[in-house]
Amino acid sequence: MTDVLVCVKRVPDTSGEVVLSADGSGVDGRYAGWTMSSHEECAVEMAVTIAGDTGGSVTVLTLGDDDSVEQLRAALAVGADEAVRIDAAADDYGPADVAAAIAEVVRAREGEGRPFDLVLVGNDAADTGDHQVGIRLAHLLERPVVAGAQNAAVAVSGDRLEVRSSVSGPTEVFDVPLPAVLTVWEGGVEPRYPNISGRMRAKKARVEVLEPSGAPQGSGRLGLRVLPPPASDVEVLGEGKAAAPRLVDVLRELGVVR
Amino acid sequence: MSTSSLPDRCDVLVIGAGIVGNSLVHHLAELGWTDIVQIDKGPLPNPGGSTGHASNFIFPVDHSREITDLTLDSMRQYDEMGVLTTSGGIEVARTEERMEELRRRMSSAKAWGIESRMVTPREVAEMVPFLDPDVIVGGFYTPSVGVVDSLRAGTIMRENAQAKGVLTTVANVEVTGMTVTEGRISAVQTDKGDIEAPVVVIACGVWSPRLARMAGAHIPLTPAVHQMISVGPCEPLAERPGEISFPIIRDMDTFCYERQHGSDMEVGSYAHRAILHEPDEIPSIAQAKLSPTEMPFTEDDFDPQLEQALELMPELLGDERAEIRYAINGLLSLTPDGAPVLGETPEVKGLWSCAAVWIKEGPGVGRAVAEWMTHGHPEIDLGHSDIARFYPHQRTRAHVRARTSEAFNKTYGIVHPAEQWESSRPIRLSPMHASQRELGAVFYEAAGWERPQWYASNEPLLEEFGDAVMPREHEWDARWWSPIINAEHLAMRARGGIVDLTAFAIFDVVGPAALEGIQRIVVAQADVAIGRVVYTPVLDETGGFRSDLTVMRLGHDHFRVVTGGAHGMVDKKWFADHLPEGASLVDLTSAYSTIGVWGPRAGDVLGALTDDDLSPETFRFGTCRLIEVGDLSVLASRISYVGEFGWELYVPIETGAQLWERLIEAGRPHGVVPVGIGVYTATGRIEKGYRAYGAELDAERTLSETGMGRPKVKDADFIGKEAVLDQAGRPPKSVLCAMTVDDHTSASGVKRYMLGGEPVLGRDGEPLTDGHGHHPYVTSAASAPSLGKHVLMAFLPPEQAVVGTGLSVSYMEELYPVTVASVDATPLLDPENLRVKGRYAELEHPAADGGTAQPAAAAEPVGVA
Amino acid sequence: MSVLVVVEPEDLDDEGAGLSVVSQEVLTFARSLPGEDVDAVLVGLPCAGAPPEAVLAHCREQGVRRLHVTGEPRLERYAARAWARVVDAAAEAGGAAYLVAGGTARGNEVLAHVAAARGVPMPCNVVAVVQSEPLEVERQVVGGAVLERVALRAEGGLAVASVAGHAVAPEPAPSPGETRVGEVAVELTEADLAAQVVRVEAEEGGDTSALTGANVVVGAGRGVGGADQFDDVEALAARLGGAVGVSRVVTSLGWRPHHEQVGQTGSRIAPDLYLACGISGAIQHWAGCSSSKTIIAINTDGEAPMVTKARYAVIGDMHEVIPAVLEELS
Numbered sequence A: 001m002t003d004v005l006v007c008v009k010r011v012p013d014t015s016g017e018v019v020l021s022a023d024g025s026g027v028d029g030r031y032a033g034w035t036m037s038s039h040e041e042c043a044v045e046m047a048v049t050i051a052g053d054t055g056g057s058v059t060v061l062t063l064g065d066d067d068s069v070e071q072l073r074a075a076l077a078v079g080a081d082e083a084v085r086i087d088a089a090a091d092d093y094g095p096a097d098v099a100a101a102i103a104e105v106v107r108a109r110e111g112e113g114r115p116f117d118l119v120l121v122g123n124d125a126a127d128t129g130d131h132q133v134g135i136r137l138a139h140l141l142e143r144p145v146v147a148g149a150q151n152a153a154v155a156v157s158g159d160r161l162e163v164r165s166s167v168s169g170p171t172e173v174f175d176v177p178l179p180a181v182l183t184v185w186e187g188g189v190e191p192r193y194p195n196i197s198g199r200m201r202a203k204k205a206r207v208e209v210l211e212p213s214g215a216p217q218g219s220g221r222l223g224l225r226v227l228p229p230p231a232s233d234v235e236v237l238g239e240g241k242a243a244a245p246r247l248v249d250v251l252r253e254l255g256v257v258r
Numbered sequence B: 001m002s003t004s005s006l007p008d009r010c011d012v013l014v015i016g017a018g019i020v021g022n023s024l025v026h027h028l029a030e031l032g033w034t035d036i037v038q039i040d041k042g043p044l045p046n047p048g049g050s051t052g053h054a055s056n057f058i059f060p061v062d063h064s065r066e067i068t069d070l071t072l073d074s075m076r077q078y079d080e081m082g083v084l085t086t087s088g089g090i091e092v093a094r095t096e097e098r099m100e101e102l103r104r105r106m107s108s109a110k111a112w113g114i115e116s117r118m119v120t121p122r123e124v125a126e127m128v129p130f131l132d133p134d135v136i137v138g139g140f141y142t143p144s145v146g147v148v149d150s151l152r153a154g155t156i157m158r159e160n161a162q163a164k165g166v167l168t169t170v171a172n173v174e175v176t177g178m179t180v181t182e183g184r185i186s187a188v189q190t191d192k193g194d195i196e197a198p199v200v201v202i203a204c205g206v207w208s209p210r211l212a213r214m215a216g217a218h219i220p221l222t223p224a225v226h227q228m229i230s231v232g233p234c235e236p237l238a239e240r241p242g243e244i245s246f247p248i249i250r251d252m253d254t255f256c257y258e259r260q261h262g263s264d265m266e267v268g269s270y271a272h273r274a275i276l277h278e279p280d281e282i283p284s285i286a287q288a289k290l291s292p293t294e295m296p297f298t299e300d301d302f303d304p305q306l307e308q309a310l311e312l313m314p315e316l317l318g319d320e321r322a323e324i325r326y327a328i329n330g331l332l333s334l335t336p337d338g339a340p341v342l343g344e345t346p347e348v349k350g351l352w353s354c355a356a357v358w359i360k361e362g363p364g365v366g367r368a369v370a371e372w373m374t375h376g377h378p379e380i381d382l383g384h385s386d387i388a389r390f391y392p393h394q395r396t397r398a399h400v401r402a403r404t405s406e407a408f409n410k411t412y413g414i415v416h417p418a419e420q421w422e423s424s425r426p427i428r429l430s431p432m433h434a435s436q437r438e439l440g441a442v443f444y445e446a447a448g449w450e451r452p453q454w455y456a457s458n459e460p461l462l463e464e465f466g467d468a469v470m471p472r473e474h475e476w477d478a479r480w481w482s483p484i485i486n487a488e489h490l491a492m493r494a495r496g497g498i499v500d501l502t503a504f505a506i507f508d509v510v511g512p513a514a515l516e517g518i519q520r521i522v523v524a525q526a527d528v529a530i531g532r533v534v535y536t537p538v539l540d541e542t543g544g545f546r547s548d549l550t551v552m553r554l555g556h557d558h559f560r561v562v563t564g565g566a567h568g569m570v571d572k573k574w575f576a577d578h579l580p581e582g583a584s585l586v587d588l589t590s591a592y593s594t595i596g597v598w599g600p601r602a603g604d605v606l607g608a609l610t611d612d613d614l615s616p617e618t619f620r621f622g623t624c625r626l627i628e629v630g631d632l633s634v635l636a637s638r639i640s641y642v643g644e645f646g647w648e649l650y651v652p653i654e655t656g657a658q659l660w661e662r663l664i665e666a667g668r669p670h671g672v673v674p675v676g677i678g679v680y681t682a683t684g685r686i687e688k689g690y691r692a693y694g695a696e697l698d699a700e701r702t703l704s705e706t707g708m709g710r711p712k713v714k715d716a717d718f719i720g721k722e723a724v725l726d727q728a729g730r731p732p733k734s735v736l737c738a739m740t741v742d743d744h745t746s747a748s749g750v751k752r753y754m755l756g757g758e759p760v761l762g763r764d765g766e767p768l769t770d771g772h773g774h775h776p777y778v779t780s781a782a783s784a785p786s787l788g789k790h791v792l793m794a795f796l797p798p799e800q801a802v803v804g805t806g807l808s809v810s811y812m813e814e815l816y817p818v819t820v821a822s823v824d825a826t827p828l829l830d831p832e833n834l835r836v837k838g839r840y841a842e843l844e845h846p847a848a849d850g851g852t853a854q855p856a857a858a859a860e861p862v863g864v865a
Numbered sequence C: 001m002s003v004l005v006v007v008e009p010e011d012l013d014d015e016g017a018g019l020s021v022v023s024q025e026v027l028t029f030a031r032s033l034p035g036e037d038v039d040a041v042l043v044g045l046p047c048a049g050a051p052p053e054a055v056l057a058h059c060r061e062q063g064v065r066r067l068h069v070t071g072e073p074r075l076e077r078y079a080a081r082a083w084a085r086v087v088d089a090a091a092e093a094g095g096a097a098y099l100v101a102g103g104t105a106r107g108n109e110v111l112a113h114v115a116a117a118r119g120v121p122m123p124c125n126v127v128a129v130v131q132s133e134p135l136e137v138e139r140q141v142v143g144g145a146v147l148e149r150v151a152l153r154a155e156g157g158l159a160v161a162s163v164a165g166h167a168v169a170p171e172p173a174p175s176p177g178e179t180r181v182g183e184v185a186v187e188l189t190e191a192d193l194a195a196q197v198v199r200v201e202a203e204e205g206g207d208t209s210a211l212t213g214a215n216v217v218v219g220a221g222r223g224v225g226g227a228d229q230f231d232d233v234e235a236l237a238a239r240l241g242g243a244v245g246v247s248r249v250v251t252s253l254g255w256r257p258h259h260e261q262v263g264q265t266g267s268r269i270a271p272d273l274y275l276a277c278g279i280s281g282a283i284q285h286w287a288g289c290s291s292s293k294t295i296i297a298i299n300t301d302g303e304a305p306m307v308t309k310a311r312y313a314v315i316g317d318m319h320e321v322i323p324a325v326l327e328e329l330s
Helices: A038-054 A066-077 A095-111 A133-141 A196-204 A240-253 B019-030 B065-081 B096-112 B121-127 B150-163 B205-214 B299-312 B314-318 B362-375 B397-408 B433-438 B460-469 B483-494 B514-521 B568-578 B602-607 B653-670 B677-688 B721-728 B855-859 C021-030 C053-061 C080-094 C105-118 C231-239 C248-252 C283-289 C305-309 C318-329
Strands: A004-008 A010-012 A034-036 A058-064 A082-087 A118-122 A145-149 A151-154 A160-165 A171-177 A180-184 A207-210 A221-226 A235-239 B012-015 B036-039 B084-086 B089-093 B117-119 B138-142 B146-148 B167-170 B175-181 B184-190 B193-196 B199-202 B222-232 B248-251 B256-261 B264-269 B323-334 B341-344 B351-355 B441-446 B449-455 B497-500 B505-510 B533-539 B545-555 B558-563 B584-587 B592-598 B624-629 B632-637 B646-652 B735-741 B760-762 B778-784 B789-796 B806-811 B814-823 C002-007 C037-042 C064-069 C096-102 C126-131 C136-141 C146-151 C159-163 C180-183 C197-201 C216-220 C243-246 C273-277 C294-299 C312-315
Touching: A004 A038, A004 A066, A004 A095, A010 A066, A034 A038, A034 A066, A038 A058, A038 A118, A038 A151, A038 A180, A058 A066, A058 A095, A066 A082, A066 A196, A066 A207, A066 B299, A082 A095, A095 A118, A095 A133, A118 A133, A133 A145, A133 A180, A133 C105, A145 A160, A145 A171, A145 C080, A145 C105, A160 A180, A196 B299, A196 B314, A235 A240, A240 C312, A240 C318, B012 B019, B019 B036, B019 B150, B019 B167, B019 B351, B019 B362, B065 B084, B065 B096, B065 B146, B065 B150, B065 B362, B089 B096, B089 B121, B096 B117, B096 B138, B096 B806, B117 B121, B121 B138, B150 B167, B150 B362, B175 B205, B184 B199, B199 B205, B199 B362, B205 B323, B205 B351, B222 B299, B222 B397, B248 B299, B256 B299, B264 B299, B264 B314, B299 B314, B323 B397, B341 B362, B351 B362, B433 B441, B433 B449, B433 B653, B449 B483, B449 B677, B460 B483, B483 B497, B483 B677, B483 B778, B497 B653, B497 B677, B505 B514, B505 B568, B514 B558, B514 B568, B545 B568, B545 B632, B558 B568, B568 B584, B592 B602, B592 B653, B602 B646, B602 B653, B632 B653, B646 B653, B677 B778, B677 B789, B735 B806, B760 B789, B789 B814, C002 C021, C002 C064, C002 C080, C002 C105, C021 C037, C021 C053, C021 C096, C021 C159, C037 C080, C053 C064, C064 C080, C080 C096, C080 C105, C096 C105, C105 C159, C126 C159, C216 C231, C231 C243, C231 C318, C273 C318, C283 C305, C294 C305, C294 C318
Parallel strands: A004 A058, A004 A118, A058 A082, A082 A207, A118 A180, A145 A180, A235 C312, B012 B036, B012 B199, B036 B167, B089 B248, B199 B351, C002 C037, C002 C096, C037 C064, C064 C180, C096 C159, C216 C243, C216 C273, C273 C294, C294 C312
Antiparallel strands: A010 A034, A151 A160, A160 A171, A171 C197, A221 C146, B084 B146, B089 B138, B117 B138, B175 B184, B184 B193, B222 B264, B222 B323, B248 B256, B256 B264, B341 B351, B441 B449, B497 B592, B505 B558, B505 B584, B533 B545, B545 B558, B592 B646, B624 B632, B632 B646, B735 B789, B735 B814, B760 B806, B778 B789, B806 B814, C126 C136, C136 C146
């Protein structure tokens, strides 16, 4: 019975060209919409699988404003059991602040006698790309942490976790004692889509709202700028297969074929 | 061919490569255009507009004949291209009220000749086994419903034109500007260079308003969200091969549809709040996640629909393995009145709009607009879609947004034919508006004008006329209606009525070539004495109706054209487009107010206010003159659309209120009352067999069919003359008739009154077919209180167009017996026109005496010449 | 005041390979920070006192004053927190004011442990110093599409930052360093080693190394059309002696394994030639391939971002163009 906490963040979808908000302080998500980071989609999938395999539960947590409930519901729709929102403006929170806020929730639950055996976060959020919330959280909770986790399975004994990662080359296997923290990396699991019953469940689920204690230190952001698209100096070699000889000439010039 | 370089000139430039642009280039090529360039800012074959995410299904039955005809033509074309898959479709009802609406749709299906039938929940479940029959009370099944591959169709049509060597298509070209020279489009600027073109068509869907604005024109539409999700894989769907093997379900009461797409079920909705976007704020291709018109899905808006869909198909959609694999807020184009926006823009010559078109109408619209561009008129009358129809206020962003927001949830709604808009009102007020409010006027809107439909102040007339007001028992028949209309009618026939006609569109044609211009445009002889008033049809080259209106000759080089408000802007463009050099058009719509005063006492009322001689012998019918109404100068015109003696009185709009007050005051001692538009446009005219443009008159009807042919055709040349001469010798393919309903009693014992649009069948319900191959339907329906009858107008096959022929009309899926009461629109009431002539004394039953209806006269057909 | 750089060997099994390219980049970057000396710490390669000559050669070339190594045998297998202890000890020993590492998965992870232990901030994926007084840097966010300006202050004791891969090109120092080697000793606790690699499952071709190490990458996107349509792509990659890389949509659709993914959530590559076939070039993908020296795009859409950002392009269907190229090459 592994009780899992999985943390997600509402981020602008960046499948398309990025547009900054009018004041330049953030990314405008109105065209492409908002989503949770793809690492986190995998984290949710991993959480639901582990809880399903062990008969445990999944609690999904976010730190954000009321709009971020959408991401909580997305996780509820694919199988999370409970949802918690730390009511705060995510942009005011740096990675250390987020880790502290999550740690507070984890400790509170421990205090209630319902501890989380496993905490999953995305390796890095698609917008801020900080690569550190999970590790800071592990330090605060004094738990082991594996970064870049792509697969995880709880041992039969229920107190250890086998974790796989191939983000730095060949697949590395970790064997960590629970409770632990994982920062999840996309690629090892296939996130499921919600079904309609899931959506209906998610819609009706209650979202617990928590007030953060204390003010955040902030992210230290001084400004944002979108990289201007480089002036295109593309040389079109031709259309269709007729361009093949020219293309081969270029490959020769580049020295990749002789 | 498809290239990446833009030619520097062409005969016609089509902007847009969605279903509409592709259909259009195909039909232009078919019609002989030889130098067509088509551009799109996106890549091919899916440039990212609404076509790319369309659900691509077609239900052919619509209450509008124009849309139905375009849809049927489109289905034929899709079928010829091999991209139509027939699946059948069922509109299901969850309530009895909706069942009534489905029965009404059956009327439309029969009227337009489309095979459909009502089905029971069990029959629905037999066709769609995963639908829970307990949730519905019935359905309306149309076997010919199908799905099309609109992207493939577009490619085929584009390539057809390319194969002819007449079309160059260039993708990834964005329009940045347009050049207008002396009111004509002359060139278009793009990010790939400029291109000169004397004709440019905007077929850019949701982006169209933005393009039009570059040339100073308006295409009044707004991008709006239609939500759609795709759920799968669903086992029952996956078991069968192909894209679709189950009928498409329209869950009418929840405003949703369920359409199989391979192993997935697509659930779409029109039930959510209207979510409007701005054309300028649609993301670019680079900014968009999927495509510019597939906006991020807003889940909360869809949740209620999800629940209802689940209720309808619990096992299929509730299957845990069926996942929501795709969900979008798809953008589509909505217009203030729901109709497409087609034709040359009134602001810029040579700049055409081909926008706000659904997949189901695309190829048909492509053909019709290509015909219009080539010959000056399409085969299918596009009157309701003509871009020229919009008044300036109707082109404003606020109006477009207000009306589309209001209309969005009517997409699958039950819309009464007389239903009134609530938003963007009031806009245009006649000068006597305040007085009308005091009289308790119930205002209906036409072209932005607030017009009294009837007056609460006339309620006492109900008692006076008793059952002669023909009260309606059924709520639907009586919705947006009042027996006061009929009471006002009877009061007008008995004594007289005063009608506010300020909504008329009025324009003067002046200049040395004014006569030549008018002669060329109208059918009737316009070279008449100054002071004559001519009622005349206006035809297109094929002899089909463009309009019917009156022309007053006010001077040698001065004609005043008066036409209906709803159609005024289209008529104005038609006149302006066809006037020769030396004649010009001045729009006086907002300068004049018109008040009608008619009835046996009309002369007494106006006579009390003027010293001018108003006697019928002196002030003859069909003439106009300036009279003095005290200190008001009034242009009085002795004509009538209600079949009574009297005048249309034209005054500068600022004196309209004065004239109104004086007439009301002078009418009081005679029992002459203000009368609403309900009388003017319905009861008054139907007793006289007067036709209405848009109902009886349209581009597909001829003079001879409408009983408006005259033995003599004027010598002067006019548009449509050749066709008129050609038609003259031949028997008409259909004949306009008036029918009376013999028995109104429905199976449940409630008396029912048709509202128009119902199919006309043989006495035993057998279908009738006219010489066009069309099935007859009711073009207008109204009470004829003076006859004590409910009268229906319809174009009947010549064999049935014989007085006394017994037929039937299908209303709400029940047959009612009717009898042909007149042919060629001969008046049912007062066929000798004694009333119009002011010869009331000679009437057999002078209505002025008793003021009651004439049941005796109505027992048998009256007014047959 | 010195700058400490975490360096990694290019190849654990090849002593002659020296430092990884990214490590050399970071050493170059370190010289733009306001430290008097650049020191380095080598972890992952336990070597008491005697690091491989190739590593030392790179260090000298980059002007490294001092290279910290450790002889702790338990560090042979990766354990981020334990590695971080060594790095921390080296920073302490060398009096470092700044600590930097490459923005690789591993570099970010180790630095995050140091920053967490010390309670200091850690901006990731820094690309440039934009202001020296006070020190401000820009770093990549939103997959590299946006740059965020943040302060980097040493007042808190130690300023920690990772440097985005391929943000700078490795350049030799103006004057070579002597690179003294010193050993750091740490007392590792059980907690430091709680999350340690217990074994490596080296399946053939099942990892990212083929992709990240290739000189030529043939990229394939949604335009391929299906999982069974990769024959020509693979043939071309083989012919050019390169690897296949794919966009995120291709792995999401299950057409190819994740370890072939190039992009924000896949690998970041910097080959001599990237031949992108049927890839539109979304941000997520561009984040992974933008450091390629030359990009050639094959795409039906002449306006696709991949085409406009490429050096050369062929407009057309990849399944027509690639076979024609293969034929031309045969």
